[in-house]
Amino acid sequence: MIWIDYTDATPIYEQIVTKYKNLIVRGVLAPNEKMPSVRSLAMELSINPNTIQKAYAELERQGFVYTVKGRGNFVADNSGLKEMKEKEIIQKLETVVVEAEEAGVDLLLLSRYLNNRMDAGGK
Amino acid sequence: MIWIDYTDATPIYEQIVTKYKNLIVRGVLAPNEKMPSVRSLAMELSINPNTIQKAYAELERQGFVYTVKGRGNFVADNSGLKEMKEKEIIQKLETVVVEAEEAGVDLLLLSRYLNNRMDAGGK
DNA sequence: CCATGTGTACTATCTGTGTTAGTACACATA
DNA sequence: TATGTGTACTAACACAGATAGTACACATGG
Numbered sequence: 001m002i003w004i005d006y007t008d009a010t011p012i013y014e015q016i017v018t019k020y021k022n023l024i025v026r027g028v029l030a031p032n033e034k035m036p037s038v039r040s041l042a043m044e045l046s047i048n049p050n051t052i053q054k055a056y057a058e059l060e061r062q063g064f065v066y067t068v069k070g071r072g073n074f075v076a077d078n079s080g081l082k083e084m085k086e087k088e089i090i091q092k093l094e095t096v097v098v099e100a101e102e103a104g105v106d107l108l109l110l111s112r113y114l115n116n117r118m119d120a121g122g123k
Numbered sequence: 124m125i126w127i128d129y130t131d132a133t134p135i136y137e138q139i140v141t142k143y144k145n146l147i148v149r150g151v152l153a154p155n156e157k158m159p160s161v162r163s164l165a166m167e168l169s170i171n172p173n174t175i176q177k178a179y180a181e182l183e184r185q186g187f188v189y190t191v192k193g194r195g196n197f198v199a200d201n202s203g204l205k206e207m208k209e210k211e212i213i214q215k216l217e218t219v220v221v222e223a224e225e226a227g228v229d230l231l232l233l234s235r236y237l238n239n240r241m242d243a244g245g246k
Numbered sequence: 247c248c249a250t251g252t253g254t255a256c257t258a259t260c261t262g263t264g265t266t267a268g269t270a271c272a273c274a275t276a
Numbered sequence: 277t278a279t280g281t282g283t284a285c286t287a288a289c290a291c292a293g294a295t296a297g298t299a300c301a302c303a304t305g306g
Contacts, residue, residue: 011293018222026227037252048295053254070252070302085226090236092219097240099141100212104149105205107241113213114237117220118230134264160281171266176283193273193281252303260295267288274281 001036004045012047016055017062024064024075025085031077035065038073124159127168135170139178140185147187147198148208154200158188161196 002019004012023029035041038056042049056073059065064081065073100107125142127135146152158164161179165172179196182188187204188196223230 013293022226038254039252050296051294054293056253067253068303069254070304072252082228086228086232089219089223089226089228090232092222093216093233093236094240096212096215096219097237099215103145103208103212105209105212107237109209110212110216111234111237111241113216114220114230114234117217118234136264161283162281173267174265177264179282190282191274192283193275195281247306249306250304252301254300254302256297256299258296261293262291263293264291265289268286270285271283272281273283275279276277 013051013055017058020059021064021085025082029075031075033075035073136174136178140181143182144187148205152198154198156198158196
């Protein structure tokens with residue numbers, strides 16, 4: 001279902017968090033669907049169970065999954081998750097905008113890039 | 124001239140690199156103008172000279188300053204620096220765009236935010 | 247009841263990065 | 277010659293990420 005990019009400096013547990021958030025927000029994983037167990041996912045990805053545990057704890061903290069002791073982790077049923085993810089992305093966009101402003105780069109440059117990018121993606 | 128934000132998780136030397144790149148690109152620092160010495164800037168910011176050295180080495184590596192041994196660091200004279208900074212920012216925007224796509228978030232959301240942001244900034 | 251699978255909580259260890267501290271040396275200039 | 281400059285080291289510390297191993301509590305199906 002997911003994979004790890006070892007050429008990416010992003011910590012493994014963060015990659016797992018991001019990828020599962022995307023799967024959940026896109027609806028690939030249905031609400032209340034069971035997540036892979038900590039041990040099985042660790043086996044599948046060939047990484048340490050503690051790292052999976054850390055990722056799951058973060059997913060739960062952010063409200064994307066809920067945990068039932070002795071049974072496993074399950075996808076949360078929350079229509080607000082997509083909106084949360086959208087706000088997260090807008091926040092990152094804002095960070096880029098601020099950096100552009102501080103460098104004296106015209107935001108029109110970003111706007112043009114984004115528009116071209118949308119045309120290219122929707123072809 | 125610059126300051127360090129200790130509430131920011133970004134490493135000190137990276138903050139210094141980013142801030143001086145902005146000052147140079149904006150023309151606040153003129154080409155061939157002398158940069159603060161490693162030791163004096165370390166004193167001014169109350170941080171270790173080695174950290175400044177690391178920042179200056181990075182600035183030189185990226186072509187924003189040049190070094191004359193025994194004399195100091197000086198702002199590079201290169202009209203392409205602004206374009207380099209622009210490409211760097213576009214690259215960060217692209218990263219956000221990819222994350223949006225992976226989460227199934229409509230790029231129109233980003234475009235609308237950016238346009239509103241430009242109107243607000245240009246008031 | 248019991249074996250198994252589950253989450254959870256520890257401790258210990260290793261690695262890499264960021265930072266500080268201290269020393270030393272070569273070069274440029276007044 | 278004294279001072280200011282960049283540069284190159286080594287050592288030490290703190291922290292984050294990751295691994296390894298162990299242990300315990302809970303849920304479920306036989």
